[in-house]
Amino acid sequence: MEPQWDDMKIFLAVARQESLSGAGRVLKLDPATVGRRIARLEEAVQTPLFVKSPQGYTLSAAGERMLEHAEQVEQAMRAATDALDGPSERLSGQIRIGAPDGSANYLLPQVCAAIGDENPELDIQIVSLPRVVNLSRREADMAITVSQPTAGQFLVQKITDYHLHLAASRRYLRTHGHIDTLDDLKGRRMVGYIPDMIFDAELDYLSDLGISRVHLASNSVAVQLKLLVQGVGLGMVHDFALPSHGRLRKVLADQVSLTRSFYLVRHQGDQRSARMNRFAESLCAGLREEVHRLESLT
Numbered sequence: 001m002e003p004q005w006d007d008m009k010i011f012l013a014v015a016r017q018e019s020l021s022g023a024g025r026v027l028k029l030d031p032a033t034v035g036r037r038i039a040r041l042e043e044a045v046q047t048p049l050f051v052k053s054p055q056g057y058t059l060s061a062a063g064e065r066m067l068e069h070a071e072q073v074e075q076a077m078r079a080a081t082d083a084l085d086g087p088s089e090r091l092s093g094q095i096r097i098g099a100p101d102g103s104a105n106y107l108l109p110q111v112c113a114a115i116g117d118e119n120p121e122l123d124i125q126i127v128s129l130p131r132v133v134n135l136s137r138r139e140a141d142m143a144i145t146v147s148q149p150t151a152g153q154f155l156v157q158k159i160t161d162y163h164l165h166l167a168a169s170r171r172y173l174r175t176h177g178h179i180d181t182l183d184d185l186k187g188r189r190m191v192g193y194i195p196d197m198i199f200d201a202e203l204d205y206l207s208d209l210g211i212s213r214v215h216l217a218s219n220s221v222a223v224q225l226k227l228l229v230q231g232v233g234l235g236m237v238h239d240f241a242l243p244s245h246g247r248l249r250k251v252l253a254d255q256v257s258l259t260r261s262f263y264l265v266r267h268q269g270d271q272r273s274a275r276m277n278r279f280a281e282s283l284c285a286g287l288r289e290e291v292h293r294l295e296s297l298t
Helices: 005-017 020-027 031-045 060-085 103-107 106-118 170-175 221-229 241-243 268-273 272-296
Strands: 048-051 058-061 093-099 123-130 140-144 154-169 190-192 234-238 246-249 257-267
Touching: 005 031, 005 058, 005 268, 020 031, 020 246, 020 257, 048 103, 058 106, 060 268, 093 106, 093 268, 093 272, 103 106, 103 123, 103 221, 103 241, 106 123, 154 170, 154 221, 154 241, 154 272, 170 257, 190 234, 190 268, 221 234, 221 241, 221 246, 234 241, 241 272, 246 257, 257 268, 257 272, 268 272
Parallel strands: 093 123, 093 140
Antiparallel strands: 048 058, 140 257, 154 234, 154 246, 154 257
């Protein structure tokens, strides 16, 4: 008996979630049902596809080989569905975007709201994670990143550059004296990322300034900004976030400035999907416009 598409969907869910319960949540099936379907699939292909352990389900060598083909089938099925839907002025269905919380908090709400207004049949989900979104496990359909991936076969396009400056609250600057030179930063309390939780070297802003100690730290940009608003110290802030925090002011703007970039990372097979291409085009255009608009306000 040859594996059917329904079998492949279950196989892919277990491979990505590495557990029957996780796959069951994704598929809305009872874990026992998922287990029976995997056992039936392994019987059909006459080889174990997973190595089972108390830690979960890990792909066997045969499972790794099947994974590549199963993902090709998945991509082909998505392309076929798009083709059957035919051309449409509006997008529909569900699309999930993974993003670091800076862009997820300060850019994506406006951009996705505008796309949603133009496409009322489209459901957009924003996954904000303090780490790189795992597209291989289908945690999202596409991801915004701050550096280009170095592994895996993905479609990668640069969206736009953005800028960061050192900032502090007006209250902090009133009570802790003027900061006129880089030397004036010595001994100041700094706000930033938790050093051992920085998931991308592009986010290690303070190291670029030669600052090794972070007095108040969080893995969340939103939390860092709220700390700065409390007047506890200084930190690097996205220019596009400053308009949302009127109490913050740039510090040493002519001496301290960083430029970073956003990239859109997609599954390679999605290049055959007119629907995903149209959404990606709208998303990138919206992000470029929103970064420019917000940065022009600072």
